[in-house]
Amino acid sequence: MGFLDQLVAGFGNALSGSGLLIMIGGVAWGIIGGAIPGISGAVAMALALPYTFSMDAATALVMLAGVWAGANYGGSIPAILMRMPGTPGSAAALMDGYELTRQGLAAKALGVSLVCGTIGGLISIIVLIALVVPLGNLVLAFGSPETFALAVFGLTLIAGLSGPSILKGLAAGAFGLLLTTVGLDTLTGSLRLTFGRRELLAGVDIISAMIGLFAVSEMFYQLSHPTRRDVTPPVDARTSFPTLRELRDVSRATVVGTIVGLIVGIMPGAGATAASFVAYNEGRRWSKRPELFGKGSLEGVAAPETANNAVQGGDLVPTLALGIPGSNSAAIMLAALILHGIVPGPFLMSQQSKLVYTLFAGLILVNLLMIPVGIVILRGCLLALRMPPPNLVASILAVIFIGTYAADLFILNPVLALIFGVIGYGMRVTGFPPAATVLGLVLGFLAESELRRSLIISHGTWAIFFTRPISAVLLVFTIGFLLYPLALNLRRMRRQPPSPATAPASGGSSR
């Protein structure tokens, strides 16, 4: 059967029986699970996994794919409305998303997140379907040096998040990096910064810390400044979709987000969270209005939200082509396969082509289903916002504690959320950007472990980062982008007579 015939057959297969209902159910659960802070896409999928045992393998995979796609969007709902990342991948969107909510434009932000996210997801799936085998070989070219280079590339966003004081931004970022070293170290088997406490063996849970730094601190802030009605419930509780004009305005950011999401998705080790931050950084860099980022730019929502959806296609590349999962979410898809008696690996595509094409069709369908299902769930969430602020804050805190505990059933996590809430509040009040700490948390583990692994692979030579083409290109760009504003500044200062120092354009408030 030709490629298109197989794909069409896949659609038929996916929609047969109660397939459509199951897909809708999967997407709905994914959005809800993603919206609960602490429950990431992978956790939502794991919770749905037992329900797949009674289904056949193809339906199981399609349902899980729906949960995955739904969670990618669902996380942005609390992120935009309440500065609370529902999933780690939506943390980058909250910087501009919440600003938009404060300006009464929550519906636009959520609409952009939904539409652009769907576009990103669909494009990445199409790329996956068309190029899975050649991309499978490309995955192998992304080794530890390349992943380290990407992490460093992403860390330069600290400059953009620092606001007026770069020094404070660097300190906040360094704090985040330091936190990722806590726990049992994979590369040496030794314990670092655990202070003899068993609970810290696994390190600091990033999701809990992130929720604490962003959401819990925001709750404290609202409690301490009760006159500020930060969360203004939108008068019109419908998603007022972005107009075509607005969509065109964010098209550049959407393209950037898709490309970043695809590349980072294919890279094993780097996932939706890293992709969303790198996309935010790149979206700002290539935007026509970079000064708006951090103050309520729709592009600042479009870029990261597109990226974290576009990661889905990339993650499935090594999963389907090599049988090696590209992320935790993909690992659950593989587990579903194994538990249905199917062996993943390089032969999956050829031996189980009916299954694979049904999955492809299912991926397209669930990404499309996100829009109608997303709108329905969104209305429910917007209604909830009409609560009086004290009730709202209390409810949000309750949801945060339940969510952070529910993910790993580890009592330390809610406590961490609380502690980081206090830290985050202290940081905001003293001018240190919590977003920089979050960035350090997100990219720190990746940067450190891949750096050390690269040096083991290279037998100790640092040159490896520059002798390998992809890594060299990324690092050169990083250095270039860091020096470019400095060079511009020098030129500007040389042309004009010395005037009160103008800081290099960095944009973005640091709340």
Added chain:
Amino acid sequence: MKLLALALFVLIATATPAMTAPEAYPTRPITFVVGFAPGGGADVFARALAEGVRGILPQPLVVENRPGAGGTAANAYASSRAADGYTLLFAHAGSSIITPIIANQPLLKWDAFDTIARIHGEEEWLMVHPDAPWKTMEELVAFAKANPRRVRVAGSAIGGIDSFVVLSWEKAAGIDVEYVPHEGGGPAALTFLGKNAEMLVGNMSEFFQHVLAKRMVPFVVASERRSPIFPQVTTFKEKGYDVVFAQWRSVLAPSGVPASRIATLAIAFQRALGSDAWKRFNSNAKAVDLYLGPADFRRFLTNEEARLAKIIDELGLARR
């Protein structure tokens, strides 16, 4: 007074049957706590075992993931539960022996728990590239001796069984290779396939398909006897190196479970190994049944701990 006597009589009469009748077990689902994230090797094993035991036990086994601390977060949780046979704990060498020793947490080690059964295990293999210049162990060892730290072996984290295989081999053969640790078998395989390492150590369940696709070649296996999967591949033992390790997986329970319930569980697991679902899973995973009942398993663990503790000492991993 008569009323009091009557009341007492009724009370005793109704209480006695409950005390003397045999308690039914299990009457509600049993929680199987797994210290690793969903989708990983431990988790898939636990779910497959739960599937295998369905119909044999009148109540289902429900997997509960509590990842963290190298699997010991689950140990801590399980030990806090009642020893009534309704909480079980997944255990392998890393989570029940090695990590508790390294982290100096004796209360989380296997001997703080009741042993139910050892279920199955996977052999540890060393892989090379199809175009590797060494065809025999002797050639490889000679090369490694002449070029210390030149040969890179990708594997999972230091402190896991993969790393122990390589480190024991180094000691036994008197060579120095570069071990490249990763967070799991998957990332290690990627490093190897990307030609960033000359060798790969791990389980066949993750690598078999790649061997079939001719991207990996099994070089040596760390078991007592040659494996039926690839009988032409030699063992470390044949070459004179006492390197025998297996990634075994098992079930523990909080200490103090009534003996009758332990027996019920152990027998149920043994029967589950004969189920179709389990056999299919095992064969796909290229694992072998390694069933040991409660007492035998305890003996096995005592010896295993002694063996592994020595290596931990030599590596200097233990916290004081």
